[in-house]
Amino acid sequence: MGFWSFFFIIVFLGLTTQWYGTNKALKLNSNIKEGPKLPSLPSYYGANAFLWLVISVLLFLIVWVFSKPHILDYILIQNIPKALIDEFGGTPNMLIDIIKATDISNIFPGTNPIIIENALYYNKIDKLSDSIAYSIILFVGLTVSIFSINRISFLFKARQAVEKTNINLLILCSTIAIIATIGIILSLIFEALRFFEKVNFFDFLFGFNWSPQTAIREGQVASDGAFGAIPIFSGTLLITFVAMFVAIPIGLFSAIYLAEYAKPSVRSTFKPILEILAGVPTVVYGFFAAITVGPFLKNFVGEFGFTIASESAIAAGGVMGIMIIPFISSLSDDVIRAVPQNLRDGSYAMGATKSETVKKIILPAALPGIMGAVLLAISRAIGETMIVVMAAGIAANLTLNPFESVTTVTVQIVTLLVGDQEFDSAKTLAAFALGITLFFATLFLNIIALRIVQKYREKYD
Amino acid sequence: MTNNLDRVELSLVGRKRSERLFKFYGFLGILIAFLFLITILYSVISQGQKAFFTTFIKVNIFFDSEIIDPQNQRNDEDIRYANFNKIITESLKKKFPENLNKNDSKELSSFISSSEADYLSEFVVKNKDYIGKYKNMWLLASSNIDVIVKNPEMEDLDEEDRLISDKQLGWLNQIRLNKELKKELNKNFFTKADSTEPEQAGIWGSLVGSFLTLLITLILSFPVAVAAGVFLEELAPKNKFTEFLEVNINNLAAVPSIIFGLLGLAIFLNIMHLPRSAPIVGGMVLALMTLPTIIIATRSSLKSVPPSIREAAIGLGATRFQSVVDHVLPLAIPGIMTGTIIGMSRALGESAPLLMIGMVAFIVDVPTTFLDSSTALPVQIYLWKSTAARGFVELTAAGVIVLLVFLILMNGLAVFIRQKFEKKW
């Protein structure tokens, strides 16, 4: 049984159940000439049966989808000769991947015949297991719908049951946010702990030497790389600093101009432009930084007789700053406009000019909100990936000079995890240690920033 | 008293100046942001538009039966394995009557894309009559030639910086003089997947990959997010649990995208053993990212439905759930759609988490199912950018243009829906 035939049978079964349940309830009602009828409308009885069918089928289907790879891998390993596994370095995982990737309809000449044989076998058990699973699920679905149709009686309040199920489903959907957060934290912590079994926690956090690109081959046990993350943190901070150096003045002045100076018509022209800047994907900024800004800076600085790395912190950070501008300007714009008008009036009535009012009254009053916006922007900047992956360096370089090349946390995560990876090496696990550092750093910044902004809002409500 | 006003008047000169300066700074901020946008668009479009066209060279091909079918058996298999590169090189040589040595013919053969030999072999298999005859054909130029044709300023570079040798440049100019050069729409770009040769690489594969990925994202995130939004906005009791939920959703919205990639790698790939590089995994990761956006959009558009509608429904004896599903939710749908499209357009531009789950491979086939190895549009841009060959620079920019066009279309649709259907209460 293929997936689609299964799917249509289930749809058919569902519709039949719904129709049959509704009809049964209608019939029960029509038998009553006088006195109380069923406690709910007949359609609710059909809906209830339908709901139970769908939920049980979906539940089993999800269980199957997630357990199938494990079951099949297990069966496959039993079938593979031990000799072949040894040939592939003793770990069956890569071999399994190769077998699965073998396209049996178009076999590459010279493929190991045992692999072809296993690929055919895999294909067979893949189809067979699906058929078995679908049959079981169908049987379960059928049982559930018969059971729920049998439940239709004068004692059963179908509407309440349906609504209760629906609300429980809604709650379940809402908790996915929590499940995702827990998933993030657990997966990061779990892998990071494995990393810290191999590398001392304090060596990681306070070490000055980062060179993980060692021990790529199996058996090179002795030469574990160095995992001191200070140069990475400093690089991240340097690029973030450059970004803020660009984004804060431009963003803030744009916000001031839009909120205090611009006529409504000017405002409605320029605000969308900033929004477009915010909608440009980061990969486009990365392209711009690498292809346009990098070479331009190199030539420009070269004119003055200086040298600049082609993947300099200033190019990556500067373009990241452009990306952050709309973020700062729109948040600051909100904050500035939230400053009550009567403070402005008070200042103007004293004979203050507009700029004096902005500098001496509005900005001090809006400062907490602007601080919050800047913190959120910083958290954005340190978590930003594509710009730095495309335009910043890979080598960990402990420097404060923005003309040199530095690397960042996100660049390292990408470099460590893209490409061939063996999941037991400190090198790959280090990415998760960096990941959890990044997660908690941004979480911390976000919580503080949101607190500040919220306090600020309450103050002027 | 007047003394005071005189002092104020005195101070005014400096104050007026700083006022003007301050206003100018504000305007400058806007102006710089605007100029950045223009610069980005200009640099992308000026380079990218070149990739939409590609160079063809007219060659009078001699289908030499000695090379194609020495035994004269007209067997398809034999024809397919014949050395068509040699046919192209020999035919090219005829353009230049001067004696060419072996090294020269190698340089000459690199004028034509490597894909054209296959094209010719298929052509001959279908048209066996041409064996032993001549035919004028437009063949796809190789990327190096294409780059020089599109960027004439590169001809002035030193030989080693120029991609082609002085001799090749001479031949190229001769071909140009003979009007045997033309530019045509780059069909490969719109129909093929990735390739090692820039002139054969296309965006279509990654476009399909993005489509499959976003389809999964939409299927997973839309119902869940709407359900969560409805629950939190309309039905949830105010207690510690819902408060915790809201904090969680807000935080999830601010988690860096790459962290979602790590989650996908650790859970979907390593624990659940789902296939690497597959749109289904990419879609699941992006769905988690998009969830908060749609939840927030759902909530704000539910919030904008006036309470009188709920009260009217409840007053007629509907339960709270019925009033929401039957009356409030339908009114909120345009807002939810707008939010969903915006969330989808963000997911379309997102690449960092896809790098983590291996959608960053070199994939030459257009994916057809959710389980096939695939890339996505922004990842393809990143991949091309990381490739050294000069011909990929324009291709990358062209990829960016395609991505931006899709984003503009999606956002335009969102704005359209908002303006057309959203009610102002």
Next chain:
Amino acid sequence: MAEKIKISTKKVNVFYGDKKALENINLEIPEKKVTSLIGPSGCGKSTFIRCLNRMNDTIDICRIEGKIIIDNEDIYSKEIDPVLLRAKVGMVFQKPNPFPKSIFENVAYGPRIHGLAKSDDELDELVTQSLVKAGLFQEIKDRIHEPGTSLSGGQQQRLCIARTIAISPQIILMDEPCSALDPIATAVIEELIDELAKNFTIVIVTHSMQQAARVSQQTAFFHMGNLIEVGRTDQIFSTPSQKKTQDYITGKIG
């Protein structure tokens, strides 16, 4: 009346967008007297008072026709700088709006931006004097560096008055200065207005006829954007010449 005229308006019309808010206002305001503007809400009295120091400039859709002459100068002519004008014509608002700064900084704000004090000592002296004149100094002299927002409503309003007189304006406009205050605080402010009238020309908008009667020497009655009647306060309240004024005073409209 033998008093000198400080402000006079000629054929003033004010529009908000297409809507006419004031029509043909001709009013003369005597120097160093208190003039009160009364009328039902929405009658344009607040709009009028905001024209006198061009506060309406900050509202984009507001447009003004006619002449407003202060000391023989049309304040809406191109040569007049609104900043200079506002240094001369101070304003106190309906809701006390101390800046989110210390009491001292609130009062020092005007002198600082206008460069009125040459030294720190001079500034200290100026601030103290202004607080004394506003009758606030005794109450707050120990907490002069605490935030202005920590004061009570009435104190905040007196702080705003102190802030205004710190730059020694010639005219003080008050837009319902007591409407947010309790009766005791109101009484204090009214006393203060009496005191200030010795040195300043005061224009006060009020919704309370009793207050107008208590503090002002001249009263103008506005209705639906028109100036209905203006005259000596005692005369307006005892023998109004217009029927509408009579109706308002006796509570038939308003």
